[in-house]
Amino acid sequence: MRIGQPIDWSKAAALAGSAEETDGDGSSTGMSTRSRTTAASRPRAQSPAETAVLGHGQPVDWGKVAHPVEDVGVAETRPAGRQANPGGEKAARGSACACGGPERAAAAHSAGSGEALDWSRAAHRNVALVEHPSVEDGATVRLSVGPSKKAAPLLPIMGAGFAPSRSSNPPVIGNPPRAWESADWQVRWPDILPVNPSGPECFRNAFPEDPGASGLDELAADVTFLANYLTTSFSPSDTASASAWVAANPGAGEPAATRLLLALSDDGVTWYKTGLVVANHAGVPAVAVEGDRLYVFFNATLDGATLVDGLPATADTGDPLCCAYTTDLRSWTYRIIGNHSNTNGISYNSSGAGEGDIMALNAHDPSVVRSTLSSEAGGGEGWWLFYTLHWDRDGTRTSGTFFAEAPTLDAANWLQHAGKIFPRRETQGFGSAEDPSVIRVETATGYYLQYAAGWTAVDPSGDTYNNWIVALPSSMTQDDLDAAPWTLDSSSCWSSGYEIRLGNPMAQSAGEGFGVSPPPARSSAHHERNADSLVRARRGSGSV
Amino acid sequence: MPIHSPIHLVALFKSLQVSTNGASTGDDAAKSYLDLQVPQIRNMLPQASGLFVVGLTENAVATDFEWNIQFISGFDRIHEAAPINIAASNLDSASGMRSAEYTTTSNFLLESRLRLWWRNKNGISGVKNAQLSAVLGVHLITA
Incomplete structure (x- = not known):
């Protein structure tokens, strides 16, 4: 023109x-x-x-x-x-986004740019969710990471808002310190606020050209983040039909009343809301990159039909775990990963639950991470898919975190691990855990491949949404995979120096809540405390 | 008909001199390119749309440089590529600058990089020390 x-x-x-x-x-x-x-x-x-x-x-x-x-x-x-070979060129010259070569792309957890990822830098570039409404934009918080009995964990959890006032707690991105050990994170409130929040979700954000540098202004790569939004808040071009559906289905929650849209950012704080709809009636996204595809795993609502555009027709109802992938952010291909009739995707092993009869097989709340497969899954590089299942325990619905393995993200079947359920009531002494969020972190020594995980747990005696807990498990080696590493015990986790707090991967005090006793009710005064006092490091106790 | 806003200059490419010895011509000629990171445009102009203005020095035209603009996704896929006909573009006689415009067919803000590449396709000897300056601008198309 x-x-x-x-x-x-x-x-x-x-x-x-x-x-x-x-x-x-x-x-x-x-x-x-x-x-x-x-x-x-x-x-x-x-x-x-x-x-x-x-x-x-x-x-x-x-x-x-x-x-x-x-x-x-x-x-x-x-x-x-x-x-011309743009990918190769970047690898050769070290592009401004400093994301490494194409070979690293396969090791990506989540990224929007499709640029290769460098997990070795993840220790310096993670995100954290601060649940507490008193944590103000610009505040400095300190993570308590505990003594490194095995290897130091990272706290890489980002959430999409939590209880108690779920709609008022935005995700908060911690601008991580140059060295995580110093653990001063500056709280940043991104401009992307989920109206209908869900569980925590890690995502890999961009990395600076200089891995040792700090400051988001040096980030150059894209970040893709898929967030839940109420249909009216994000203004995609076709809100009318979705809004009509929500109006006709009062009380519908996530994922029925939510829509998955695409936003892009190069710093994790300022977002470009594309308005592109990934899926209707969908939520709780987890993103990962493998090869030239961006995958999104998410919850979806089926109504005996195809409420999610592009999903194959099915007689199933419920909220199955679905997957969509794209190579250009424009067109998407959809799959059902785990559904009620167990005809797709995950190979369920109910005996592995060990907690009673599974009453709802719909897997949901996914989190995917690149990993080494267990011997059961054939070994080699592959993916872990964490998700939540509900089952019947002594007549009461409860839920737990499971994980399955597959060599590729487009695998026809995922092998669900028997016995890898978390939490275990027998050992943790509490009710349910949902919304896992997992990210792989390499240690400075490189000896351990660590998997820090966060999840939300429900105090069986309390209000579900007032007692969300995010905790961190111990580190693990590859060999641990076959030895039920996700079975937490007090000797390897928080009671020995790790801290937990409500709805926050940042620590509050050891021995509180998760796995030890139900978390205490929070007073309003408690919630109004300054973030520094809530999450300050326990240097004096040697936990940092 | 879209209504174009004023042009927002979003990138200023540093000048450079390019000389060729004529050994590499035609399709085998060396390409040079400049990448603009689209996220930076997004941050500045979240409502930007894809009308680009490319300005080049006049002597870059005279030496038969071939110019092309590409829109490259995060997966290194080229979604759009278009030649820029600088020779047929507007010439500002005072400055010796020429400008050409190109309108993208899709939302370029979804891309990862905006690439401007050029080469001396004809290998004309007079191209040595050509002064190249390039400026990209973006329109906001409001309707």
Whole structure:
């Protein structure tokens, strides 16, 4: 399209003054072949008012271009004959997003950019959910990580809002410290607020070019995050039909009354809400990247038909665990992973539950993580899929966290592990646990492959939503996988220095609640305390 | 007909000199490219749409450089690619700058990178030390 507006380029002449030169063979002599992020060229936050505006037919005011977005102050010249291979180029030159080579993409947990991921940096770039409403934007909190009896865990949990006032607790992103051991995180309130919150969910966020640097302004890669939103809050183009459904089904909750949409961010705080609908009547997303596909596992509501567009027709009802994948963020392919009739996906092993009759097989609240498969699953690299199942325990519905394994995310069947249920009433002494969130973290030594997990648990004697707990298990080695590592005991977890707190992966005090006794009721005064006092480190006790 | 807002200049590519010895021409000619990270545009202009203005110095035109703009997803897939006909574009005689415009067919804010690449397809000898300056702008299409 040509509009033909004249532009006054007169002030552009000065731009030529900083000329660089490249050789005729294409090799660069004056400019780096990688993105140079200098203080002058580093992208910086810029309001629209700061951008130079070029009106139709108006001269360019080059003075306003003094502070452009300049991450492009780089020229690359590819030698003749080399075929374009953007992924390979990035791996070779270390792109601005510093996400590594394509080989790392397969190890991704979640990312929107499709860029390869570097888990070795995850220790410095994780997110955390702060449940407490008194934690203000910009506050500094300190994580209590406990003594490293095995290897230090990370606290990489992001949630989508919690009890008690579920709708008023936004997700909070902790801007992690340079070294997690120092554990000062700055709370950041992102501008993406789930109206209909659900359980915690880890997601892998972007990494800086310099893994040791801190500061979100240095992040360059995309982040994709799929969040639950009420249909009226996110304004996709076709809200009318969804809103009508919600109106006709009063009282419907997640996932029936929620919609899964796509938002993008390069810093985890500021989000571009695309308005793209991933699935209707869906929620609790978990994202992962494998190869050139972005996968989204999510809860969905089926009504004997296909409320989720694209899902195969089924006579099942209920809320099955589903999956959608895409290669371009535009078109999606849908699958049912775990449904009531056990005809898809997960191979259930009810005997493995060991907790009574499973009364509802619908798996939900997924969390996926790249991992090493157990010997039962054939070994090798693959994926763990964590999810929640409900079952009948002594006549009372309860729930627990299970996990299954598969070599690829598009596997036709997932092997559910027998005996890997969590929690176990016999050993943990409490009711239910739901909404697992798992992220793989490598230690500094590289000896352990750690899997820090968070989940919400329900105090059997209390109000469900007032007693959510997020806790962290111990680290584990690959060999632990076959030895029921998710069976927590006091000798390896919080009572030996790990701390837990309500609805928050950040610690509060040892021995409180989860696995020890039902969490105490919280007073309003408690909830109004300053975040620093709530989650300060226990340096004095040697837990940091 | 969409209503175009003023053009927001979102990227200023540093100038560079490019010389070729003529050995590499045609499709085998070396390509140079500049990438603009789309997330930065999103942060600045979340309602931006895809009308781009590319401005180049006049001597870049005279040397028969071939210009192309690409929209690359996070999965390194090129969703759109379009040649830029600088030679047929507007010339500002005072500055020697030319500008051309291109309208994307989809929401470019979903992309990961916006790439401007060029090469001396014809290997004309006079291209040595050509001064290249490029500026990209974005329109906000409001309707």
